Amino acid sequence: MTKPRYIFLSHNSTDKPELLRFADALVKRPLAQAHNLQVWLDKTNLEHGVQYTNQFAKYINHADTCAFLLFMPREPIRAYVEYEIGIALDRHLGDKNDDKRFPILPVYPGARSGRIELPEAIRTFNYREYVYDDVEQMDAIITDALGNLSPVGASSAGDSADFIEMGKESPARQAPTGEQREGYDVWLSWVLTRKGNELQAEDDGRNLRTLSCAELPGIDATPEQLLPLAIWLLGEQAIDGIKGRVRILTDAPELAMLPWHRLPHPQTGKPLLDSGWVVETGAGRSRLPGFSTLAPHTPLLVIPANQQGIVVDKHCSLVENYLEAYLDIQGLIPRIKTPQSLRRELRLHQPDLLYIYARFEGEQLQLDSGSDGEASLSLQTLGEWIADAGIQPVVIINVIGQGKGLEHYPHLLVQESRLVWIQCTFSRKDSNWADLEKNLSEVMERTANNGDLSGLIAQQALHPRQRMQSFVWMNGKTPQLQVAGSQQKRARQFRAALLKVMLGRVALKDQMAGSIQRHSSQHIPLTTYAVTGDAKACPHDVPEQIRQRLQYDDPKNSLTVVQYYFHITIAADEDALDVLEVAISEGILHGSEYPEVIFNRELKRRGLSHQECCIALNWLFRVEEGQEAAVSGWLDTWGTSMREYLTQVKLEKAILINAFCLEVHDERHAQSVQTSVNKELRNLRTFTACPMVPIILKDALSKLEADEINDFLESNQRYWYNELKLPAHKIDPWVFAEWVAEQTGGLFETTVNLIWKQYQRDYQEYLKP
Numbered sequence: 001m002t003k004p005r006y007i008f009l010s011h012n013s014t015d016k017p018e019l020l021r022f023a024d025a026l027v028k029r030p031l032a033q034a035h036n037l038q039v040w041l042d043k044t045n046l047e048h049g050v051q052y053t054n055q056f057a058k059y060i061n062h063a064d065t066c067a068f069l070l071f072m073p074r075e076p077i078r079a080y081v082e083y084e085i086g087i088a089l090d091r092h093l094g095d096k097n098d099d100k101r102f103p104i105l106p107v108y109p110g111a112r113s114g115r116i117e118l119p120e121a122i123r124t125f126n127y128r129e130y131v132y133d134d135v136e137q138m139d140a141i142i143t144d145a146l147g148n149l150s151p152v153g154a155s156s157a158g159d160s161a162d163f164i165e166m167g168k169e170s171p172a173r174q175a176p177t178g179e180q181r182e183g184y185d186v187w188l189s190w191v192l193t194r195k196g197n198e199l200q201a202e203d204d205g206r207n208l209r210t211l212s213c214a215e216l217p218g219i220d221a222t223p224e225q226l227l228p229l230a231i232w233l234l235g236e237q238a239i240d241g242i243k244g245r246v247r248i249l250t251d252a253p254e255l256a257m258l259p260w261h262r263l264p265h266p267q268t269g270k271p272l273l274d275s276g277w278v279v280e281t282g283a284g285r286s287r288l289p290g291f292s293t294l295a296p297h298t299p300l301l302v303i304p305a306n307q308q309g310i311v312v313d314k315h316c317s318l319v320e321n322y323l324e325a326y327l328d329i330q331g332l333i334p335r336i337k338t339p340q341s342l343r344r345e346l347r348l349h350q351p352d353l354l355y356i357y358a359r360f361e362g363e364q365l366q367l368d369s370g371s372d373g374e375a376s377l378s379l380q381t382l383g384e385w386i387a388d389a390g391i392q393p394v395v396i397i398n399v400i401g402q403g404k405g406l407e408h409y410p411h412l413l414v415q416e417s418r419l420v421w422i423q424c425t426f427s428r429k430d431s432n433w434a435d436l437e438k439n440l441s442e443v444m445e446r447t448a449n450n451g452d453l454s455g456l457i458a459q460q461a462l463h464p465r466q467r468m469q470s471f472v473w474m475n476g477k478t479p480q481l482q483v484a485g486s487q488q489k490r491a492r493q494f495r496a497a498l499l500k501v502m503l504g505r506v507a508l509k510d511q512m513a514g515s516i517q518r519h520s521s522q523h524i525p526l527t528t529y530a531v532t533g534d535a536k537a538c539p540h541d542v543p544e545q546i547r548q549r550l551q552y553d554d555p556k557n558s559l560t561v562v563q564y565y566f567h568i569t570i571a572a573d574e575d576a577l578d579v580l581e582v583a584i585s586e587g588i589l590h591g592s593e594y595p596e597v598i599f600n601r602e603l604k605r606r607g608l609s610h611q612e613c614c615i616a617l618n619w620l621f622r623v624e625e626g627q628e629a630a631v632s633g634w635l636d637t638w639g640t641s642m643r644e645y646l647t648q649v650k651l652e653k654a655i656l657i658n659a660f661c662l663e664v665h666d667e668r669h670a671q672s673v674q675t676s677v678n679k680e681l682r683n684l685r686t687f688t689a690c691p692m693v694p695i696i697l698k699d700a701l702s703k704l705e706a707d708e709i710n711d712f713l714e715s716n717q718r719y720w721y722n723e724l725k726l727p728a729h730k731i732d733p734w735v736f737a738e739w740v741a742e743q744t745g746g747l748f749e750t751t752v753n754l755i756w757k758q759y760q761r762d763y764q765e766y767l768k769p
Contacts (some may be wrong), residue, residue: 004036004361005066010084012073060087067145069105072115123197124757182348186244224263231266243276253409282474283414300351301335304368339377340370360399383412397422406468414473425470506646509549515695530673533701534667536749543618560613569622576637594648616657625665635680671701703746709737
């Protein structure tokens with residue numbers, strides 16, 4: 001018989017009736033039967049008594065699974081489907097590094113418009129529509145799954161043990177990806193558990209070994225005390241002179257808190273880190289979706305203002321400079337100071353990189369007091385808030401510790417985060433703070449040419465320093481950090497973000513830039529504007545587009561823009577005054593200081609005190625469904641709140657811009673909201689002692705036209721025309737722009753994604769006959 005291959009079918013349970021019909025038609029196609037192509041379905045193939053997620057991972061990663069098919073749902077994707085996508089994406093990237101293929105195939109049973117958008121992790125993948133009852137589409141899916149693999153040969157009955165036998169254990173071993181293996185002679189991975197006086201270690205091949213251990217070393221264990229563990233785990237595989245990588249995964253608190261970075265070489269007794277090895281620790285077998293690479297682009301800083309020993313302004317600027325220089329994250333980073341604000345921002349801002357810099361007493365982070373009077377925050381509570389927000393960020397915590405510092409394993413925080421790095425110093429001396437900053441800066445600097453984040457942290461930050469603790473835990477595979485190096489190495493997310501900054505909206509940018517420059521020359525101190533659109537129109541990108549136009553497009557008449565951002569959700573259960581007061585306090589004020597002090601100090605720091613420039617207060621509103629009529633009331637409340645703060649602001653040369661960027665749930669409401677907001681802007685003319693002059697944009701954000709896309713491709717000395725390799729493919733930018741506009745209907749976000757997808761795939765879809 002012909003050896004079978006399998007397509008793993010991922011779907012929401014509510015779509016199962018449609019999926020079963022689709023699966024039955026697929027396997028009955030002659031092409032599928034000729035290759036013995038089968039499908040894996042949870043309805044028929046799940047094993048009893050084995051955790052679902054373990055089975056999903058096993059069969060997605062099995063050698064006989066040749067493709068992953070996502071049956072796109074009408075409703076939001078369920079958590080287990082997100083998990084399956086993450087496992088599939090890990091294999092897709094790993095196989096690609098090993099010059100193999102594992103296709104991910106999103107399909108829509110009917111029109112794409114009737115179902116949700118592709119998940120962010122696979123947003124750039126090609127998809128198919130109208131797959132029901134279309135034999136050509138069915139055969140195309142089969143061809144996509146089988147690819148250009150060599151023809152399947154026949155096998156005897158004796159070979160059947162190598163097939164996927166549904167309902168039976170498979171001995172398949174999941175090896176690390178090619179980029180994780182690169183540069184190492186030995187790769188070892190262990191899952192550790194403790195049962196009474198016995199330690200158990202299970203490797204990737206599910207081989208067990210045990211060690212009698214009546215008493216474990218403590219959190220301050222020396223390399224000598226850890227030597228028995230090193231001999232047990234590494235044995236003869238750690239030969240002097242070779243490089244290796246060891247991953248220790250455990251959910252046992254007493255094991256997780258051991259100083260594994262001090263694990264010695266079994267032969268020399270020196271720390272493995274000093275012998276060219278990398279030692280990693282993480283949470284059990286848990287894995288997070290899409291965790292083979294990281295590309296953070298929405299960071300959040302948590303730095304209190306009223307903490308002795310913390311030079312707040314200096315450190316905020318330092319971190320911003322690092323993020324821009326090494327991760328290509330542009331602009332001022334949102335910063336909050338209280339536990340209350342942190343909980344809110346985790347839900348609304350949804351950061352993928354959380355940076356905390358504070359004091360640590362009694363295993364509690366000490367932040368500023370919020371309106372609820374709370375200033376302390378435990379790592380357990382932080383883990384709960386992250387879990388509630390449904391995010392999996394990278395968490396970096398730099399703290400001054402009191403007493404013994406961190407003693408207990410923050411299990412929930414580790415479980416809910418992609419990577420947790422905690423550094424703790426036990427002194428308020430400036431030299432100890434300098435050590436924290438030095439570790440951070442050196443790790444960031446080295447990311448410019450090396451994306452191995454956990455390896456960099458292990459090699460740099462885990463070396464013992466006097467009076468310091470350092471812990472690193474990760475959740476899942478070793479993270480490979482996508483970083484900014486040469487132009488060719490920039491991460492997809494960053495380049496796509498740059499596309500969004502520069503693409504289109506020429507008329508809007510010209511109108512806005514001309515008005516702002518005129519107000520600046522006429523010394524009109526306060527101005528405002530509003531833009532409205534749905535998420536696909538990207539209204540929250542407009543302030544950065546305006547900054548690009550003012551600051552860079554015309555060097556002879558450039559106007560520097562200093563940006564502040566305020567993220568606000570207009571929801572039925574939120575009180576406008578409370579939300580705005582907190583946003584103003586967190587976004588502008590530091591302690592009891594006034595905005596004028598803050599603004600002038602920032603201008604002085606940037607050398608802009610005596611130059612014409614702009615300070616932009618960007619109010620990024622998300623209007624929840626059904627709350628469109630509430631927008632006017634929120635802006636009226638905003639005017640009441642800001643009267644107190646802005647009336648007395650006096651800036652020598654700078655003008656102050658308030659930008660209202662409103663993202664509505666449905667594009668059909670965008671124009672009515674824009675009209676009502678414009679009415680409120682006119683009412684705000686006299687709300688302060690000096691008039692606030694509005695720039696009225698009559699229409700909501702419109703769709704892109706072909707000429708705007710062409711202008712983008714041919715502008716800026718044809719930079720993007722060459723960078724997107726259009727000449728190499730002999731592509732006429734105007735013809736390509738017309739095709740893009742026709743395909744996307746001018747939707748802004750869709751246009752960006754399509755251009756980027758064509759670039760990634762060498763324009764195969766555009767150039768096909």
